[in-house]
Amino acid sequence: MQFTKKQLEEAAKKNIISPQQAEALQEFFIAQSQDVPRFTFTHVLYYFGGLIAIGAMTLFMNLGWESFGGAGIFSISVLYAAIGLKITKVFSAGDLAIPAGICATFVVCLTPLAIYGLQQWLGVWPDESVYRDYHRYIKWNWLYMELGTLAAGVIIAWKYKYPFLIMPIAVTLWYMSMDITAMISGGDTxxxxxxxxxxxxxxxxxxxxxxxxxxxxxxxxxxxxxxxxxxxxxxxxxxxxxxxxxxxxxxxxxxxxxxxxxxxxxxxxxxxxxxxxxxxxxxxxxxxxxxxDSWLFPVSLTVIGLGIIFLGVLWQKHEKYITAKSRSLLPVPLRELLQARS
Known part of the structure:
Protein backbone atom coordinates (compact mmCIF):
# COMPACT_ATOMS: atom_id res chain seq x y z
CA MET A 1 0.00 0.00 0.00
CA GLN A 2 1.33 3.44 -0.97
CA PHE A 3 0.77 6.62 1.03
CA THR A 4 0.64 10.12 -0.40
CA LYS A 5 2.00 13.23 1.26
CA LYS A 6 -1.55 14.48 1.73
CA GLN A 7 -2.56 11.28 3.56
CA LEU A 8 0.40 11.58 5.92
CA GLU A 9 -0.46 15.23 6.60
CA GLU A 10 -4.07 14.24 7.34
CA ALA A 11 -2.82 11.60 9.79
CA ALA A 12 -0.70 14.25 11.51
CA LYS A 13 -3.70 16.61 11.76
CA LYS A 14 -5.69 13.87 13.51
CA ASN A 15 -2.76 13.31 15.93
CA ILE A 16 -2.24 9.74 14.75
CA ILE A 17 1.38 10.65 14.09
CA SER A 18 3.33 13.84 14.71
CA PRO A 19 4.19 16.32 11.91
CA GLN A 20 7.86 15.35 12.32
CA GLN A 21 6.98 11.67 11.89
CA ALA A 22 4.87 12.49 8.82
CA GLU A 23 7.82 14.28 7.24
CA ALA A 24 10.22 11.50 8.17
CA LEU A 25 7.84 8.87 6.73
CA GLN A 26 7.50 10.88 3.52
CA GLU A 27 11.29 10.98 3.10
CA PHE A 28 11.50 7.27 3.91
CA PHE A 29 8.88 6.34 1.29
CA ILE A 30 10.59 8.51 -1.33
CA ALA A 31 13.93 6.81 -0.63
CA GLN A 32 12.33 3.35 -0.72
CA SER A 33 10.57 3.96 -4.03
CA GLN A 34 13.29 5.79 -5.95
CA ASP A 35 14.19 2.60 -7.85
CA VAL A 36 10.55 1.64 -8.50
CA PRO A 37 9.12 2.81 -11.86
CA ARG A 38 6.58 5.58 -11.28
CA PHE A 39 4.72 8.07 -13.43
CA THR A 40 7.01 11.02 -12.74
CA PHE A 41 8.65 13.39 -15.20
CA THR A 42 12.10 11.97 -14.39
CA HIS A 43 11.03 8.37 -15.00
CA VAL A 44 9.17 9.33 -18.18
CA LEU A 45 12.40 10.88 -19.49
CA TYR A 46 14.35 7.75 -18.55
CA TYR A 47 12.01 5.35 -20.34
CA PHE A 48 11.24 7.62 -23.30
CA GLY A 49 14.94 8.09 -24.04
CA GLY A 50 15.70 4.42 -23.47
CA LEU A 51 12.89 3.21 -25.72
CA ILE A 52 13.98 5.58 -28.49
CA ALA A 53 17.53 4.18 -28.30
CA ILE A 54 16.30 0.57 -28.17
CA GLY A 55 13.78 1.16 -30.96
CA ALA A 56 16.47 2.71 -33.16
CA MET A 57 18.47 -0.52 -33.07
CA THR A 58 15.47 -2.88 -33.32
CA LEU A 59 12.04 -1.90 -34.66
CA PHE A 60 13.16 1.22 -36.55
CA MET A 61 16.34 -0.16 -38.09
CA ASN A 62 16.40 0.81 -41.79
CA LEU A 63 18.05 -0.67 -44.86
CA GLY A 64 20.85 1.93 -44.79
CA TRP A 65 22.75 -0.23 -42.31
CA GLU A 66 23.03 -3.03 -44.87
CA SER A 67 25.59 -0.87 -46.71
CA PHE A 68 28.05 -1.42 -43.84
CA GLY A 69 28.18 -5.14 -44.64
CA GLY A 70 28.34 -7.93 -42.08
CA ALA A 71 31.70 -6.90 -40.63
CA GLY A 72 30.60 -3.27 -40.25
CA ILE A 73 27.26 -4.17 -38.61
CA PHE A 74 28.99 -6.53 -36.20
CA SER A 75 31.73 -4.05 -35.30
CA ILE A 76 29.32 -1.15 -34.75
CA SER A 77 27.05 -3.36 -32.62
CA VAL A 78 29.95 -4.44 -30.44
CA LEU A 79 31.09 -0.81 -30.08
CA TYR A 80 27.56 0.28 -29.10
CA ALA A 81 27.35 -2.61 -26.62
CA ALA A 82 30.66 -1.65 -25.04
CA ILE A 83 29.48 1.95 -24.64
CA GLY A 84 26.16 0.72 -23.23
CA LEU A 85 27.88 -1.51 -20.68
CA LYS A 86 30.19 1.33 -19.65
CA ILE A 87 27.23 3.68 -19.08
CA THR A 88 25.41 0.91 -17.20
CA LYS A 89 28.40 0.50 -14.91
CA VAL A 90 28.57 4.25 -14.23
CA PHE A 91 24.85 4.50 -13.46
CA SER A 92 24.97 1.37 -11.31
CA ALA A 93 27.86 2.77 -9.27
CA GLY A 94 25.82 5.94 -8.75
CA ASP A 95 22.79 3.99 -7.45
CA LEU A 96 20.72 5.05 -10.47
CA ALA A 97 18.98 1.71 -10.91
CA ILE A 98 16.36 2.66 -13.51
CA PRO A 99 18.68 4.32 -16.10
CA ALA A 100 21.24 1.58 -15.43
CA GLY A 101 18.61 -1.10 -16.14
CA ILE A 102 17.50 0.66 -19.33
CA CYS A 103 21.09 0.90 -20.62
CA ALA A 104 21.74 -2.76 -19.78
CA THR A 105 18.54 -3.68 -21.66
CA PHE A 106 19.80 -1.66 -24.64
CA VAL A 107 22.90 -3.89 -24.71
CA VAL A 108 20.79 -7.07 -24.70
CA CYS A 109 18.65 -5.69 -27.55
CA LEU A 110 21.82 -5.17 -29.63
CA THR A 111 22.60 -8.90 -29.50
CA PRO A 112 20.45 -10.08 -32.45
CA LEU A 113 21.89 -7.30 -34.65
CA ALA A 114 25.44 -8.30 -33.72
CA ILE A 115 24.75 -11.98 -34.46
CA TYR A 116 23.09 -11.08 -37.77
CA GLY A 117 26.16 -9.04 -38.74
CA LEU A 118 28.48 -11.87 -37.72
CA GLN A 119 26.55 -14.40 -39.82
CA GLN A 120 26.61 -12.06 -42.81
CA TRP A 121 30.33 -11.50 -42.31
CA LEU A 122 31.07 -15.23 -42.16
CA GLY A 123 28.87 -15.90 -45.20
CA VAL A 124 26.51 -18.30 -43.40
CA TRP A 125 23.33 -16.23 -43.65
CA PRO A 126 20.88 -18.63 -45.35
CA ASP A 127 18.68 -16.33 -47.51
CA GLU A 128 18.04 -12.81 -48.78
CA SER A 129 16.16 -11.57 -45.71
CA VAL A 130 17.57 -8.59 -43.81
CA TYR A 131 17.71 -7.63 -40.15
CA ARG A 132 14.67 -5.35 -40.20
CA ASP A 133 12.54 -8.44 -41.04
CA TYR A 134 13.43 -9.96 -37.66
CA HIS A 135 10.54 -8.18 -35.96
CA ARG A 136 8.09 -8.68 -38.84
CA TYR A 137 8.27 -12.25 -40.13
CA ILE A 138 8.46 -15.76 -38.70
CA LYS A 139 11.56 -17.62 -39.94
CA TRP A 140 13.60 -20.51 -38.57
CA ASN A 141 16.91 -18.74 -39.32
CA TRP A 142 16.24 -16.16 -36.59
CA LEU A 143 16.88 -18.89 -34.00
CA TYR A 144 20.63 -18.20 -33.70
CA MET A 145 19.88 -14.54 -33.01
CA GLU A 146 17.24 -15.49 -30.43
CA LEU A 147 19.44 -18.03 -28.64
CA GLY A 148 22.25 -15.48 -28.49
CA THR A 149 19.86 -12.84 -27.13
CA LEU A 150 18.62 -15.22 -24.43
CA ALA A 151 22.21 -16.05 -23.43
CA ALA A 152 23.24 -12.38 -23.31
CA GLY A 153 20.06 -11.46 -21.45
CA VAL A 154 20.53 -14.14 -18.80
CA ILE A 155 24.20 -13.24 -18.25
CA ILE A 156 23.58 -9.49 -17.97
CA ALA A 157 20.45 -10.00 -15.84
CA TRP A 158 22.43 -12.29 -13.52
CA LYS A 159 25.13 -9.63 -13.18
CA TYR A 160 22.98 -6.52 -12.74
CA LYS A 161 19.61 -7.94 -11.58
CA TYR A 162 17.43 -5.13 -12.94
CA PRO A 163 13.78 -6.14 -13.61
CA PHE A 164 13.60 -4.25 -16.94
CA LEU A 165 16.20 -6.68 -18.33
CA ILE A 166 13.53 -9.38 -18.33
CA MET A 167 11.63 -7.50 -21.06
CA PRO A 168 13.86 -8.51 -24.04
CA ILE A 169 14.10 -12.04 -22.62
CA ALA A 170 10.28 -12.33 -22.54
CA VAL A 171 9.95 -10.94 -26.08
CA THR A 172 12.63 -13.31 -27.35
CA LEU A 173 10.91 -16.34 -25.79
CA TRP A 174 7.71 -15.32 -27.58
CA TYR A 175 9.54 -14.88 -30.91
CA MET A 176 11.41 -18.15 -30.46
CA SER A 177 8.24 -20.17 -29.91
CA MET A 178 6.90 -19.05 -33.30
CA ASP A 179 10.19 -19.57 -35.13
CA ILE A 180 10.71 -23.06 -33.67
CA THR A 181 7.21 -23.93 -34.83
CA ALA A 182 8.09 -22.71 -38.33
CA MET A 183 11.21 -24.90 -38.31
CA ILE A 184 9.36 -28.02 -37.09
CA SER A 185 6.50 -27.54 -39.55
CA GLY A 186 8.87 -27.02 -42.47
CA GLY A 187 7.97 -23.38 -42.93
CA ASP A 188 4.20 -23.85 -42.74
CA THR A 189 2.99 -21.04 -40.48
CA ASP A 293 -34.42 -8.68 -30.47
CA SER A 294 -34.85 -9.27 -26.74
CA TRP A 295 -35.82 -6.30 -24.53
CA LEU A 296 -35.16 -8.45 -21.46
CA PHE A 297 -31.42 -8.88 -22.04
CA PRO A 298 -30.33 -5.30 -21.09
CA VAL A 299 -32.60 -5.51 -18.03
CA SER A 300 -30.98 -8.80 -17.00
CA LEU A 301 -27.50 -7.34 -17.44
CA THR A 302 -28.46 -4.35 -15.30
CA VAL A 303 -29.66 -6.66 -12.52
CA ILE A 304 -26.47 -8.71 -12.77
CA GLY A 305 -24.33 -5.55 -12.65
CA LEU A 306 -26.12 -4.24 -9.56
CA GLY A 307 -25.84 -7.69 -7.99
CA ILE A 308 -22.06 -7.63 -8.52
CA ILE A 309 -21.91 -4.20 -6.84
CA PHE A 310 -23.88 -5.63 -3.88
CA LEU A 311 -21.45 -8.56 -3.80
CA GLY A 312 -18.62 -6.04 -3.60
CA VAL A 313 -20.25 -4.40 -0.58
CA LEU A 314 -20.52 -7.77 1.17
CA TRP A 315 -16.91 -8.53 0.27
CA GLN A 316 -15.74 -5.24 1.76
CA LYS A 317 -17.54 -5.99 5.02
CA HIS A 318 -16.09 -9.48 5.40
CA GLU A 319 -12.84 -9.11 3.43
CA LYS A 320 -10.47 -9.65 6.37
CA TYR A 321 -12.14 -12.87 7.51
CA ILE A 322 -12.57 -14.34 4.01
CA THR A 323 -9.01 -13.44 3.03
CA ALA A 324 -7.48 -14.92 6.18
CA LYS A 325 -9.58 -18.08 5.90
CA SER A 326 -8.88 -18.68 2.21
CA ARG A 327 -5.15 -17.92 2.47
CA SER A 328 -4.79 -20.41 5.32
CA LEU A 329 -5.64 -23.15 2.79
CA LEU A 330 -2.90 -22.12 0.35
CA PRO A 331 0.70 -23.39 0.18
CA VAL A 332 3.12 -21.32 2.26
CA PRO A 333 5.07 -19.78 -0.69
CA LEU A 334 1.87 -18.60 -2.37
CA ARG A 335 0.49 -17.31 0.93
CA GLU A 336 3.66 -15.27 1.52
CA LEU A 337 3.51 -13.90 -2.03
CA LEU A 338 -0.10 -12.73 -1.58
CA GLN A 339 0.69 -11.17 1.78
CA ALA A 340 3.59 -9.26 0.24
CA ARG A 341 1.28 -7.98 -2.54
CA SER A 342 -1.41 -6.82 -0.07
Whole structure:
Protein backbone atom coordinates (compact mmCIF):
# COMPACT_ATOMS: atom_id res chain seq x y z
CA MET A 1 0.00 0.00 0.00
CA GLN A 2 1.33 3.44 -0.97
CA PHE A 3 0.77 6.62 1.03
CA THR A 4 0.64 10.12 -0.40
CA LYS A 5 2.00 13.23 1.26
CA LYS A 6 -1.55 14.48 1.73
CA GLN A 7 -2.56 11.28 3.56
CA LEU A 8 0.40 11.58 5.92
CA GLU A 9 -0.46 15.23 6.60
CA GLU A 10 -4.07 14.24 7.34
CA ALA A 11 -2.82 11.60 9.79
CA ALA A 12 -0.70 14.25 11.51
CA LYS A 13 -3.70 16.61 11.76
CA LYS A 14 -5.69 13.87 13.51
CA ASN A 15 -2.76 13.31 15.93
CA ILE A 16 -2.24 9.74 14.75
CA ILE A 17 1.38 10.65 14.09
CA SER A 18 3.33 13.84 14.71
CA PRO A 19 4.19 16.32 11.91
CA GLN A 20 7.86 15.35 12.32
CA GLN A 21 6.98 11.67 11.89
CA ALA A 22 4.87 12.49 8.82
CA GLU A 23 7.82 14.28 7.24
CA ALA A 24 10.22 11.50 8.17
CA LEU A 25 7.84 8.87 6.73
CA GLN A 26 7.50 10.88 3.52
CA GLU A 27 11.29 10.98 3.10
CA PHE A 28 11.50 7.27 3.91
CA PHE A 29 8.88 6.34 1.29
CA ILE A 30 10.59 8.51 -1.33
CA ALA A 31 13.93 6.81 -0.63
CA GLN A 32 12.33 3.35 -0.72
CA SER A 33 10.57 3.96 -4.03
CA GLN A 34 13.29 5.79 -5.95
CA ASP A 35 14.19 2.60 -7.85
CA VAL A 36 10.55 1.64 -8.50
CA PRO A 37 9.12 2.81 -11.86
CA ARG A 38 6.58 5.58 -11.28
CA PHE A 39 4.72 8.07 -13.43
CA THR A 40 7.01 11.02 -12.74
CA PHE A 41 8.65 13.39 -15.20
CA THR A 42 12.10 11.97 -14.39
CA HIS A 43 11.03 8.37 -15.00
CA VAL A 44 9.17 9.33 -18.18
CA LEU A 45 12.40 10.88 -19.49
CA TYR A 46 14.35 7.75 -18.55
CA TYR A 47 12.01 5.35 -20.34
CA PHE A 48 11.24 7.62 -23.30
CA GLY A 49 14.94 8.09 -24.04
CA GLY A 50 15.70 4.42 -23.47
CA LEU A 51 12.89 3.21 -25.72
CA ILE A 52 13.98 5.58 -28.49
CA ALA A 53 17.53 4.18 -28.30
CA ILE A 54 16.30 0.57 -28.17
CA GLY A 55 13.78 1.16 -30.96
CA ALA A 56 16.47 2.71 -33.16
CA MET A 57 18.47 -0.52 -33.07
CA THR A 58 15.47 -2.88 -33.32
CA LEU A 59 12.04 -1.90 -34.66
CA PHE A 60 13.16 1.22 -36.55
CA MET A 61 16.34 -0.16 -38.09
CA ASN A 62 16.40 0.81 -41.79
CA LEU A 63 18.05 -0.67 -44.86
CA GLY A 64 20.85 1.93 -44.79
CA TRP A 65 22.75 -0.23 -42.31
CA GLU A 66 23.03 -3.03 -44.87
CA SER A 67 25.59 -0.87 -46.71
CA PHE A 68 28.05 -1.42 -43.84
CA GLY A 69 28.18 -5.14 -44.64
CA GLY A 70 28.34 -7.93 -42.08
CA ALA A 71 31.70 -6.90 -40.63
CA GLY A 72 30.60 -3.27 -40.25
CA ILE A 73 27.26 -4.17 -38.61
CA PHE A 74 28.99 -6.53 -36.20
CA SER A 75 31.73 -4.05 -35.30
CA ILE A 76 29.32 -1.15 -34.75
CA SER A 77 27.05 -3.36 -32.62
CA VAL A 78 29.95 -4.44 -30.44
CA LEU A 79 31.09 -0.81 -30.08
CA TYR A 80 27.56 0.28 -29.10
CA ALA A 81 27.35 -2.61 -26.62
CA ALA A 82 30.66 -1.65 -25.04
CA ILE A 83 29.48 1.95 -24.64
CA GLY A 84 26.16 0.72 -23.23
CA LEU A 85 27.88 -1.51 -20.68
CA LYS A 86 30.19 1.33 -19.65
CA ILE A 87 27.23 3.68 -19.08
CA THR A 88 25.41 0.91 -17.20
CA LYS A 89 28.40 0.50 -14.91
CA VAL A 90 28.57 4.25 -14.23
CA PHE A 91 24.85 4.50 -13.46
CA SER A 92 24.97 1.37 -11.31
CA ALA A 93 27.86 2.77 -9.27
CA GLY A 94 25.82 5.94 -8.75
CA ASP A 95 22.79 3.99 -7.45
CA LEU A 96 20.72 5.05 -10.47
CA ALA A 97 18.98 1.71 -10.91
CA ILE A 98 16.36 2.66 -13.51
CA PRO A 99 18.68 4.32 -16.10
CA ALA A 100 21.24 1.58 -15.43
CA GLY A 101 18.61 -1.10 -16.14
CA ILE A 102 17.50 0.66 -19.33
CA CYS A 103 21.09 0.90 -20.62
CA ALA A 104 21.74 -2.76 -19.78
CA THR A 105 18.54 -3.68 -21.66
CA PHE A 106 19.80 -1.66 -24.64
CA VAL A 107 22.90 -3.89 -24.71
CA VAL A 108 20.79 -7.07 -24.70
CA CYS A 109 18.65 -5.69 -27.55
CA LEU A 110 21.82 -5.17 -29.63
CA THR A 111 22.60 -8.90 -29.50
CA PRO A 112 20.45 -10.08 -32.45
CA LEU A 113 21.89 -7.30 -34.65
CA ALA A 114 25.44 -8.30 -33.72
CA ILE A 115 24.75 -11.98 -34.46
CA TYR A 116 23.09 -11.08 -37.77
CA GLY A 117 26.16 -9.04 -38.74
CA LEU A 118 28.48 -11.87 -37.72
CA GLN A 119 26.55 -14.40 -39.82
CA GLN A 120 26.61 -12.06 -42.81
CA TRP A 121 30.33 -11.50 -42.31
CA LEU A 122 31.07 -15.23 -42.16
CA GLY A 123 28.87 -15.90 -45.20
CA VAL A 124 26.51 -18.30 -43.40
CA TRP A 125 23.33 -16.23 -43.65
CA PRO A 126 20.88 -18.63 -45.35
CA ASP A 127 18.68 -16.33 -47.51
CA GLU A 128 18.04 -12.81 -48.78
CA SER A 129 16.16 -11.57 -45.71
CA VAL A 130 17.57 -8.59 -43.81
CA TYR A 131 17.71 -7.63 -40.15
CA ARG A 132 14.67 -5.35 -40.20
CA ASP A 133 12.54 -8.44 -41.04
CA TYR A 134 13.43 -9.96 -37.66
CA HIS A 135 10.54 -8.18 -35.96
CA ARG A 136 8.09 -8.68 -38.84
CA TYR A 137 8.27 -12.25 -40.13
CA ILE A 138 8.46 -15.76 -38.70
CA LYS A 139 11.56 -17.62 -39.94
CA TRP A 140 13.60 -20.51 -38.57
CA ASN A 141 16.91 -18.74 -39.32
CA TRP A 142 16.24 -16.16 -36.59
CA LEU A 143 16.88 -18.89 -34.00
CA TYR A 144 20.63 -18.20 -33.70
CA MET A 145 19.88 -14.54 -33.01
CA GLU A 146 17.24 -15.49 -30.43
CA LEU A 147 19.44 -18.03 -28.64
CA GLY A 148 22.25 -15.48 -28.49
CA THR A 149 19.86 -12.84 -27.13
CA LEU A 150 18.62 -15.22 -24.43
CA ALA A 151 22.21 -16.05 -23.43
CA ALA A 152 23.24 -12.38 -23.31
CA GLY A 153 20.06 -11.46 -21.45
CA VAL A 154 20.53 -14.14 -18.80
CA ILE A 155 24.20 -13.24 -18.25
CA ILE A 156 23.58 -9.49 -17.97
CA ALA A 157 20.45 -10.00 -15.84
CA TRP A 158 22.43 -12.29 -13.52
CA LYS A 159 25.13 -9.63 -13.18
CA TYR A 160 22.98 -6.52 -12.74
CA LYS A 161 19.61 -7.94 -11.58
CA TYR A 162 17.43 -5.13 -12.94
CA PRO A 163 13.78 -6.14 -13.61
CA PHE A 164 13.60 -4.25 -16.94
CA LEU A 165 16.20 -6.68 -18.33
CA ILE A 166 13.53 -9.38 -18.33
CA MET A 167 11.63 -7.50 -21.06
CA PRO A 168 13.86 -8.51 -24.04
CA ILE A 169 14.10 -12.04 -22.62
CA ALA A 170 10.28 -12.33 -22.54
CA VAL A 171 9.95 -10.94 -26.08
CA THR A 172 12.63 -13.31 -27.35
CA LEU A 173 10.91 -16.34 -25.79
CA TRP A 174 7.71 -15.32 -27.58
CA TYR A 175 9.54 -14.88 -30.91
CA MET A 176 11.41 -18.15 -30.46
CA SER A 177 8.24 -20.17 -29.91
CA MET A 178 6.90 -19.05 -33.30
CA ASP A 179 10.19 -19.57 -35.13
CA ILE A 180 10.71 -23.06 -33.67
CA THR A 181 7.21 -23.93 -34.83
CA ALA A 182 8.09 -22.71 -38.33
CA MET A 183 11.21 -24.90 -38.31
CA ILE A 184 9.36 -28.02 -37.09
CA SER A 185 6.50 -27.54 -39.55
CA GLY A 186 8.87 -27.02 -42.47
CA GLY A 187 7.97 -23.38 -42.93
CA ASP A 188 4.20 -23.85 -42.74
CA THR A 189 2.99 -21.04 -40.48
CA UNK A 190 -0.73 -20.93 -41.12
CA UNK A 191 -2.90 -18.79 -38.91
CA UNK A 192 -4.43 -21.86 -37.24
CA UNK A 193 -0.99 -23.07 -36.19
CA UNK A 194 0.07 -19.58 -35.05
CA UNK A 195 -3.02 -19.24 -32.86
CA UNK A 196 -2.39 -22.55 -31.12
CA UNK A 197 1.30 -21.77 -30.62
CA UNK A 198 0.42 -18.37 -29.17
CA UNK A 199 -2.14 -19.94 -26.82
CA UNK A 200 0.14 -22.62 -25.38
CA UNK A 201 3.25 -20.45 -25.35
CA UNK A 202 1.30 -17.88 -23.36
CA UNK A 203 0.28 -20.53 -20.83
CA UNK A 204 3.88 -21.68 -20.44
CA UNK A 205 5.11 -18.09 -20.01
CA UNK A 206 2.43 -17.40 -17.39
CA UNK A 207 3.56 -20.54 -15.53
CA UNK A 208 7.18 -19.37 -15.77
CA UNK A 209 6.20 -15.90 -14.54
CA UNK A 210 4.37 -17.38 -11.56
CA UNK A 211 7.42 -19.50 -10.66
CA UNK A 212 9.68 -16.42 -10.92
CA UNK A 213 7.17 -14.44 -8.86
CA UNK A 214 7.16 -17.01 -6.05
CA UNK A 215 10.96 -17.14 -5.93
CA UNK A 216 11.84 -13.46 -6.27
CA UNK A 217 8.99 -11.31 -4.91
CA UNK A 218 11.07 -10.29 -1.89
CA UNK A 219 13.82 -8.82 -4.12
CA UNK A 220 12.19 -7.15 -7.13
CA UNK A 221 9.37 -7.64 -9.62
CA UNK A 222 11.22 -9.84 -12.11
CA UNK A 223 7.99 -11.52 -13.26
CA UNK A 224 6.27 -8.35 -14.53
CA UNK A 225 7.32 -8.52 -18.20
CA UNK A 226 6.89 -12.29 -18.43
CA UNK A 227 3.32 -11.89 -17.17
CA UNK A 228 2.72 -9.11 -19.73
CA UNK A 229 3.82 -11.07 -22.79
CA UNK A 230 2.52 -14.39 -21.46
CA UNK A 231 -0.97 -12.99 -20.86
CA UNK A 232 -0.93 -11.18 -24.24
CA UNK A 233 0.11 -14.34 -26.11
CA UNK A 234 -2.40 -16.55 -24.27
CA UNK A 235 -5.34 -14.16 -24.60
CA UNK A 236 -4.52 -13.35 -28.23
CA UNK A 237 -4.38 -17.04 -29.14
CA UNK A 238 -7.53 -17.77 -27.17
CA UNK A 239 -9.54 -14.87 -28.60
CA UNK A 240 -8.60 -15.66 -32.20
CA UNK A 241 -9.91 -19.23 -32.05
CA UNK A 242 -12.90 -19.85 -34.32
CA UNK A 243 -16.05 -21.51 -32.97
CA UNK A 244 -19.71 -21.67 -33.96
CA UNK A 245 -20.65 -23.29 -30.66
CA UNK A 246 -22.34 -21.17 -28.01
CA UNK A 247 -20.93 -23.51 -25.39
CA UNK A 248 -17.38 -22.76 -26.58
CA UNK A 249 -18.09 -19.05 -26.48
CA UNK A 250 -19.44 -19.37 -22.94
CA UNK A 251 -16.31 -21.30 -21.90
CA UNK A 252 -14.27 -18.43 -23.41
CA UNK A 253 -16.27 -16.03 -21.22
CA UNK A 254 -15.59 -18.17 -18.13
CA UNK A 255 -11.86 -18.26 -18.89
CA UNK A 256 -11.86 -14.46 -19.10
CA UNK A 257 -13.68 -14.24 -15.76
CA UNK A 258 -11.04 -16.58 -14.35
CA UNK A 259 -8.31 -14.26 -15.70
CA UNK A 260 -9.93 -11.36 -13.84
CA UNK A 261 -9.96 -13.44 -10.66
CA UNK A 262 -6.31 -14.45 -11.09
CA UNK A 263 -5.39 -10.81 -11.74
CA UNK A 264 -7.09 -9.69 -8.55
CA UNK A 265 -5.57 -12.56 -6.55
CA UNK A 266 -2.01 -11.94 -7.76
CA UNK A 267 -2.46 -8.15 -8.03
CA UNK A 268 -1.56 -8.30 -11.73
CA UNK A 269 -3.56 -5.75 -13.72
CA UNK A 270 -2.66 -7.30 -17.08
CA UNK A 271 -4.95 -10.29 -16.40
CA UNK A 272 -7.79 -8.00 -15.32
CA UNK A 273 -7.47 -5.85 -18.47
CA UNK A 274 -7.45 -8.78 -20.90
CA UNK A 275 -10.14 -10.62 -18.93
CA UNK A 276 -12.37 -7.55 -18.98
CA UNK A 277 -11.88 -7.11 -22.75
CA UNK A 278 -12.78 -10.75 -23.38
CA UNK A 279 -15.82 -10.59 -21.10
CA UNK A 280 -17.10 -7.45 -22.80
CA UNK A 281 -16.61 -9.10 -26.21
CA UNK A 282 -18.74 -12.06 -25.11
CA UNK A 283 -21.48 -9.82 -23.71
CA UNK A 284 -21.43 -7.89 -26.97
CA UNK A 285 -21.89 -11.17 -28.84
CA UNK A 286 -24.92 -11.96 -26.67
CA UNK A 287 -26.41 -8.49 -27.13
CA UNK A 288 -25.96 -8.19 -30.90
CA UNK A 289 -26.23 -11.82 -32.04
CA UNK A 290 -27.97 -14.13 -29.56
CA UNK A 291 -30.47 -11.72 -27.93
CA UNK A 292 -30.63 -9.15 -30.71
CA ASP A 293 -34.42 -8.68 -30.47
CA SER A 294 -34.85 -9.27 -26.74
CA TRP A 295 -35.82 -6.30 -24.53
CA LEU A 296 -35.16 -8.45 -21.46
CA PHE A 297 -31.42 -8.88 -22.04
CA PRO A 298 -30.33 -5.30 -21.09
CA VAL A 299 -32.60 -5.51 -18.03
CA SER A 300 -30.98 -8.80 -17.00
CA LEU A 301 -27.50 -7.34 -17.44
CA THR A 302 -28.46 -4.35 -15.30
CA VAL A 303 -29.66 -6.66 -12.52
CA ILE A 304 -26.47 -8.71 -12.77
CA GLY A 305 -24.33 -5.55 -12.65
CA LEU A 306 -26.12 -4.24 -9.56
CA GLY A 307 -25.84 -7.69 -7.99
CA ILE A 308 -22.06 -7.63 -8.52
CA ILE A 309 -21.91 -4.20 -6.84
CA PHE A 310 -23.88 -5.63 -3.88
CA LEU A 311 -21.45 -8.56 -3.80
CA GLY A 312 -18.62 -6.04 -3.60
CA VAL A 313 -20.25 -4.40 -0.58
CA LEU A 314 -20.52 -7.77 1.17
CA TRP A 315 -16.91 -8.53 0.27
CA GLN A 316 -15.74 -5.24 1.76
CA LYS A 317 -17.54 -5.99 5.02
CA HIS A 318 -16.09 -9.48 5.40
CA GLU A 319 -12.84 -9.11 3.43
CA LYS A 320 -10.47 -9.65 6.37
CA TYR A 321 -12.14 -12.87 7.51
CA ILE A 322 -12.57 -14.34 4.01
CA THR A 323 -9.01 -13.44 3.03
CA ALA A 324 -7.48 -14.92 6.18
CA LYS A 325 -9.58 -18.08 5.90
CA SER A 326 -8.88 -18.68 2.21
CA ARG A 327 -5.15 -17.92 2.47
CA SER A 328 -4.79 -20.41 5.32
CA LEU A 329 -5.64 -23.15 2.79
CA LEU A 330 -2.90 -22.12 0.35
CA PRO A 331 0.70 -23.39 0.18
CA VAL A 332 3.12 -21.32 2.26
CA PRO A 333 5.07 -19.78 -0.69
CA LEU A 334 1.87 -18.60 -2.37
CA ARG A 335 0.49 -17.31 0.93
CA GLU A 336 3.66 -15.27 1.52
CA LEU A 337 3.51 -13.90 -2.03
CA LEU A 338 -0.10 -12.73 -1.58
CA GLN A 339 0.69 -11.17 1.78
CA ALA A 340 3.59 -9.26 0.24
CA ARG A 341 1.28 -7.98 -2.54
CA SER A 342 -1.41 -6.82 -0.07
Missing amino acids: TWELRKLVSLYTGLLMIGLAFWVDIRSYQKADYAFWIYIFGAAAFWGGLSSQNSDSELSKFIYFCINLLMIGVGVLLVRRVFVVFGALGSCAYLGHLAFDVFE
